[in-house]
Amino acid sequence: MKTPRPTARIKPLNELRNLKMARSAHAYVRGSTVQFYEWLHSQSGRRLPSGPPVWICGDCHAGNLGPTGDSKGRIDIHIRDLDQTVIGNPAHDLVRLALSLATAARGSDLPGVATARMLEEMMQGYELAFEDGADEEPARPAQVKAGMRSAVQRTWKHLAQERIEDTRPTIPLGKHFWSLSRDERHGLKDLCSTPEIHALVTSLKGRSKDDRVEMLDCAYWVKGCSSLGLLRYAVLLSVGDDEDQEYCLLDVKEAVAAAAPRTPRAGMPRDNGKRVVEGARHLSPGLGNRMLATRMLDHGFFVRELLPQDMKLELDQLSEREAMKAAGYLARVVGLAHARQMDLATRTSWMRDLQLNRSQTLDAPSWLWSNVVHLVGSHEQGYLEHCRRYALEN
Known part of the structure; x- marks a missing residue:
């Protein structure tokens, strides 16, 4: 295959990015980080709770979590892509992860109620990371186990x-x-x-x-x-x-x-x-x-x-039960990353804030649900517009 000259890379790279983002709504979410944060400056985005300033992933979608190895050969599930990391509001990571999980559920043809249950499991998993004994390893979902098995065996x-x-x-x-x-x-x-x-x-x-x-x-x-x-x-x-x-x-x-x-x-x-x-x-x-x-x-x-064990988790064709387990597990990974940066008083205060605004019908904060609903709609619109533009250009 003939590769482009170094001075002529931009056009084929832009075309490739457009193609990747047009493959599915979930792929579009992965590639639309800038649009996500443009939304956060809107009226809806400003209704998020103000969490304590800690290092956040900044692009906390499910594909940016997965097995990673350390210098001593140990392997575990961690945040694995930190290009967007900043000292910021941990609520941004929660909303970004929730949006990613919601679009993965839609891509698996799960009913809308499954998304609500995934967000409930996600918040439970995140909050568990802040409790005593949080370092104990919880049961891994099937797809996470499969990813870990592949990572351990890779050379x-x-x-x-x-x-x-x-x-x-x-x-x-x-x-x-x-x-x-x-x-x-x-x-x-x-x-x-x-x-x-x-x-x-x-x-x-x-x-x-x-x-x-x-x-x-x-x-x-x-x-x-x-x-x-x-x-x-x-x-x-x-x-x-x-x-x-x-x-x-x-x-x-x-x-x-x-x-x-x-x-x-x-x-x-x-x-x-x-x-x-x-x-x-x-x-x-x-x-x-x-x-x-x-x-x-x-x-x-x-x-x-790049170690052989550094892999991306793929959440494809999930059952409702698998989706709920994956949501709780991945949110706990994110929670541990946030919690290790907070002292006890800060952890307690942040958990108290997250317990607010929960209804009798949904065990997840109303701000999370309403923002995810808004985001899924805006990203679906953006995805369809992206596909239309890409089709017309080609």
Whole structure:
């Protein structure tokens, strides 16, 4: 496959993003983060409770949670995409997750009552994270168990087959990997020769800080949805020598200003790469400690080694029972990420706020239900308009 020149990437990337977002309403929600926060500035969005300022995911849809590995080889379900992380209102993560779950339910042809029950389970799961003994692992839903089994069994060979098509020490250009400019290649080579990258790569369990690290190949990475159009690179490295040599894949992703609103005067790094890494270390420490921020080609980036265990959860064709369990479990993951940043008094106050405005017919705050109903409608309209425009352009 002939890949576009580095100077001609924008048009095919925009077309690809439009195509991905047109595949389903759920895919549209994943790719419409900016629209979500435009809505939050509307009259409806301002009716959310003002939670305590903590690091939030900022783009807390179900696809941004999943198995991740840490530097010691441990695997668990965490928030795994932190591009939009800011110090902000935790209610924003709750509404974003609820919208994602509601569109997943619609995509599974579940009745409307299932969405109401999912939101009830979601709030129960979130609030459980703030109780004593919250570190005890709850029963995982079937689809989460399946994702964890796949993550535990995955090796570098699986990662290579999925990401670069084979296990040879090159990155084949094609659908997912495009050619680089000379400046990009030189910039990545200089980056990979720094002590910071050496320390990042050799910090993984089973590697020595004295291991030799060498860049073997690199390419522009066509990956994601909302991030298509930003600078993103895959870098293949070798670690060690001779019989002990192994390979690793770096994800080098441009960091840009977050669409998620931040708390005024919050003490956050000005550099967007540093902001992403700092947020990750608060929300998903195992992942955040495998990341670093850097600058290259006059842009800010954050870098992490992509482990075989780093996977996205797919909530496809859920039964009503599976949907309810998944909602409670994933909300608890988000709750733990929020709760670890709060002292006891702050936790108590936040839980008290969340208990307000509940009706006799719905065990979830009325503000959550009304906002999700509003959002589902506005995103459905936006999705149909997106499909119409995309069809006319093609």
